[in-house]
Amino acid sequence: MSYLDLLKLASPEAIVVLTALVVLAIGLTTGQRTVATAVSVAETRKPASDAFDTTATASALCSFVAALGLVLSASAIFMLPQHAVLFHGMLVISPLNSLFKIISLALAFFTIIVARGDRFLPNRGEYLGMILLGTVGLMLLVGSEELLMIFIGLELTGLSLYILTAFDKSDIRSAEAGLKYFLFGSTASAFTLFGLSLIYGMTGTTSLADIGQKLSAASVSPLLFVGIVMTLVGFGFKVAAAPFHLWAPDAYQGAPIPSAAFIASGSKVASFVVLGKIVLVGFAPDAGSAAWHALIAGWAPVLAVLAALSIVIGNLVALVQKNVRRLLAYSAVAHAGYTLLGLVAGGRDGFSATLFYTTIYAFTLVGAFGVVGVVRRETGGDDLQNFAGLRTRSPLLAGCMAVFMLSLAGLPPLAGFFGKFYLFSVALRAGDNQGLLWLIAIALLGSFISLYYYLIVLKVIFLGLVPSEAERGKTSASIEMLPPPADFLQKSSLSVLAGIVLLLGVIPAPFVAWLIASMP
Secondary structure, eight states, X not given: OOHHXXXXXXXXXXXXXXXXXXXXXXHHHHHHHHHHXXXXXXXXXXXTHHHHHHHHHHHHHHHHHHHHHHHHHHHHHHTSOSOEEEGGGTXXXXXXXHHHHHHHXXXXXHHHHHTTTOTTOTTHXXXXXXXXXXXXXXXXXXXXXXXXXXXXXXXXXXXXXXXXXXXXXXXXXXXXXXXXXXXXXXXXXXHHHHHHHHHHHHHSOOBHHHHHHHHXXXXXXXXXXXXXXXXXXXXXXXXXXXXXXXXXXXXXXXXXXXXXXXXXXXXXXXXXXXXXXXXXXXXXXXXXXXXXXXXXXXHHHHHHHHHHHHHHHHHHHHTTOOBHHHHHHHHHHHHHHHHXXXXXXXXXXXXXXXXXXXXXXXXXXXXXXXXXXXXXHHHSOOBGGGGTTHXXXXXXXXXXXXXXXXXHHTOTTSHHHHHHHHHHHHHHHSTTTTTTHHHHHHHHHHHHHHHHHHHHHHHHHHHSOOOOXXXXXXXXXXXXXXXXXXXXXXXXXXXXXXXXXXXXXXXXXXXXXXXXXXXX
């Protein structure tokens, strides 16, 4: 195969990388021009709006180029062949991989729109460049079935997310969140790499398909089982499953809101896609059983324990949160537990249920963080009391937030309801004699608990008292320094996300059929 053929097959990733370089170049040149304009304004005492207009124009140009690059990359995916395997699985083109590359690009696109107008982005070119590089990592993750390339994709994504988390230099919580995320992520990478090295040492290959064949032909040695467990621990950090979730609350609360949205959406989707491939393709012969009446050692009981702990810890701790972003973080821990149900159930149905749920959850979280970002820019905070009166200030945003919260709670006719129903029904049919009934009971209890704290958010939005003039006056000076409320594009994107969540709840069959048809 020539390099030109290779470039054609890797064209979606190449387009995103090229777009990142262009955005960085635009940010550098317009940044210098902005500094020159600011100096001129200071020397000539011109209106400060001149410098603001220059910055706004540069930011809009960077956002436009980044969004255009993502659209072009998605278009290139549709022109790829249906099936192709390069370098023994390092790059695999299949309907499933192409679908989730498109989903990753869509999540990055909405994240860029959410980032419009945020005050922490004087260096918007660098920020958007890191989002694009993180998106390349996500595409490498979902497009590979080889352990070395998967690890490279994890590291590229992780390094981008660490920088995005600590990007707000004006907020010390952002630096603290970035440091914690980096330390926990580095530990997770060490566990993952050590586990993968043990698997390679025992099987002699890094291809998932070959690993599955080797494991089916031989019994599991203790050292190999240690490697499998360490790999699962590493991915437990990535998906924020308890007890490996301690980085998530601080990262979600301290990171810039678009960064938190990208962490909660794109990285979760890619991580669950890769985790599903690893356990259902590479480790399939050593699944064991998590059934209450027929427990067999393997990766399934390990994931079942992680799922149960995540559901219980995430929902109980979320009950006492007063900050909406921190509440969403512990909610993410619980939802990681729900998503693991499909992998524990196994099979094509289990994997498709996991992929459906993580997809609708990702789009829901991007929308929820988008509303949180607007509220934070308008009020200066993102605690529960900052959402009081949102119904009167912006009925559209209040309605979108209601759709997102009720979908996360799993109420019909929204996508979250069908996602949970799909997961629970698949888990109930798995095994003999409803062996996963204990895990489904924990998940149902967790869903019931979660309804309380989601409704608390909506109660504040729709029934909370609007702050008085005196209370608003205390922060009027700081609010005047903030950017204006959400523009038309932001509100339109949030409405589109709410429409996606509603549509996938009312008519889920086409997307589910697409998922199942794309399965190998």
